[in-house]
Amino acid sequence: xxxxxxxxxxxxxxxxxSMTLQCTQDMNHNYMYWYRQDxxxxxxxxxYSVGAGITDKGEVPNGYNVSRSTTEDFPLRLELAAPSQxxxxxxxxxxxxxxxxxxxxxxxxxTVT
Amino acid sequence: DAxxxxxxxxxxxxxxxxxxxxxxxxxxxxxxxxxYRQIHSQGPQYIIHGLKNxxxxxxxxxxxxxxxxxxxxxxxHATLRDTAVYYCIVRVATRxxxxxxxxxxxxxxxx
Numbered sequence: 001x002x003x004x005x006x007x008x009x010x011x012x013x014x015x016x017x018s019m020t021l022q023c024t025q026d027m028n029h030n031y032m033y034w035y036r037q038d039x040x041x042x043x044x045x046x047x048y049s050v051g052a053g054i055t056d057k058g059e060v061p062n063g064y065n066v067s068r069s070t071t072e073d074f075p076l077r078l079e080l081a082a083p084s085q086x087x088x089x090x091x092x093x094x095x096x097x098x099x100x101x102x103x104x105x106x107x108x109x110x111t112v113t
Numbered sequence: 114d115a116x117x118x119x120x121x122x123x124x125x126x127x128x129x130x131x132x133x134x135x136x137x138x139x140x141x142x143x144x145x146x147x148x149y150r151q152i153h154s155q156g157p158q159y160i161i162h163g164l165k166n167x168x169x170x171x172x173x174x175x176x177x178x179x180x181x182x183x184x185x186x187x188x189x190h191a192t193l194r195d196t197a198v199y200y201c202i203v204r205v206a207t208r209x210x211x212x213x214x215x216x217x218x219x220x221x222x223x224x
Contacts, residue, residue, distance in 0.1 A: 004156075031210060033210075033211070042200075042213070042214035042215055042216065042217075043157070043212065043214045045211035045212075048210070048211065058211055059211070090156045090157070092156070092157075094210070097210035101147070101159035101162065102157075102159065102212060103159065104156030104157045104158065105156050106155060106156050107154070107155070107156050
């Protein structure tokens with residue numbers, strides 16, 4: 001199994017541009033998550049999904065959108081990029097909630113200038 | 114989720130056991146103790162979790178005190194690759210099941 005994969009690894013955006021961060025997992029996990037991590041800080045939850053067709057907001061959803069059309073994929077869309085969205089983005093998945101561990105992808109490092 | 118307290122940094126000699134403490138004095142009965150680590154520039158990695166009993170897997174051991182107010186993660190034979198930030202997290206299943214990462218302990222393995 002590849003686990004959780006993310007593309008791209010790095011990206012530089014200009015202010016106002018849009019992009020989609022891709023996330024795919026091959027573990028047949030129901031739950032998927034998007035976090036962002038600012039330098040020296042912990043992770044903050046942006047959006048999460050409990051299954052295909054179901055998404056919900058986390059702590060910091062403004063400026064982002066998600067969709068979950070399949071179990072495997074959970075893309076994160078940035079519309080009108082702003083410098084405040086400069087961060088490292090991690091996608092994660094888990095089999096279910098509660099006493100199940102989350103598996104994280106390698107991250108996407110995004111810079112908005 | 115219960116608040117956790119960890120030392121900001123620790124050193125350990127390569128080949129020795131690394132013992133990372135965590136205080137969670139306000140933990141409630143249905144909250145699990147989890148440990149994750151984050152090696153520089155990588156995504157967080159799950160290590161181990163437990164509720165009441167001590168747990169061991171191929172990576173580490175988790176010792177939880179009888180009153181559950183503190184725990185210790187033990188890496189039995191630390192290597193240079195274990196240099197990372199280690200996060201102690203206590204949580205119960207919630208609607209969004211997010212993980213709240215604090216500042217963790219930065220563990221330096223010394224050659």
